[in-house]
Amino acid sequence: MVAYGRATVRHCVVVGNRAPRGGGFSADGDNYTAGPLRAEFCTFSGNRAAWGGAGAAEELGTLSLSHCILWGDEADEGPELAASYLDYKGRLAVAFCNLQGGQAGVSTPHPPSAWWGPGNMEACPCFASPGYWDANSTPDDQSDDFWVDGDYHLMSQAGRWLADEGRWTTDEVTSPCIDAGDPSRPVGSEPEPNGGRVNLGAYGGTDEASKSPPHTPWAADLNRDGTVDGADIAVISRNWLAESICTCIPGDVDGDGVVDFRDMAMVAADWLMQ
Secondary structure, three states: OEEEEEEEEEEEEEEOOOOOOOOOOEEOOOOOOEEEEEEEEEEEEEOOEOOOOEEEEEEOEEEEEEOOOOOEEEEEEEEEEEOOOOOOOOOEEEEEEEOHHHHEEEEOOOOOOHHHHOEEEEOOOOEEEEEEEEEOOOOOOHHHHHEEOOOEEOOOOEEEEEEOEEEEOOOOOOOOOOOOOOOOOOOOOOOOOOOOOOOOOOOOOOOOOOOOOOOOOOOOOOOOOOOOOOOHHHHHHHHOOOEOOOOOOOOOOOOOOOOHHHHHHHHHHHHOOO
16 A cells, blocks of 8 residues: 555554565655555554565655554565655654564664654564465465465453454463553443553454453463462463464463473462462
8 A cells, every 4th residue: 555645544454465665555755745644553464575564654755653563574674664765754653553673673764763652562462363475385486475364363361352253262371462552542442351551453442352351460370360370380381392483372471482491480489479
């Protein structure tokens, strides 16, 4: 998608696209046509480009993002976002977003103080089942790759909507994007329990938003039942030595991508806390 002029995109899942610049979308324009392209409560993933994997601000375009998740996009420059160099003045504004690589995932001539707003984070979003590019048996040739769709609802121990089945399910982990939005923003139609704070991503603020589990002060309270006990040990045992580049592993207390003795030690340190 390329916007020449003002446009606002909300509650969209933008995945599996390819473009030379701005794999998912691009804000473009000159002195007469340039206007801000705003993306709110959107999820960008699996988009490919040479420049600006998820999105780009070109020439005099302005790209403004809030309450978005940008994760798993690809580009030679700016894996997630990019803004124009040289004589052009393409600009970015990013706030309350989860962006892979943080500021390092963005290619722009402007200092972070000019575009990096409050509430941004970098944490594995724990998508229910992210889509992916199938190499079509030619791993060295991307031209014939094809996209396999996924599910971008956020994992939650309190409840995640299964759109295909029209019912709720639960997970063993909870996405850090739940309750990560602007605290002054209304939660919209998010179902209870919603933590009183809106979620990030395409389903934030909607009736398909993942639910908020009870707050617990102990990271080792893996099942969030208010006590660190044998049930939490069982979670670690079921996932012992599981590894992932994304930290959505049940039992990974310290978030280092593997369930091991360090996680067991953290459970032991908080044993029977309630």
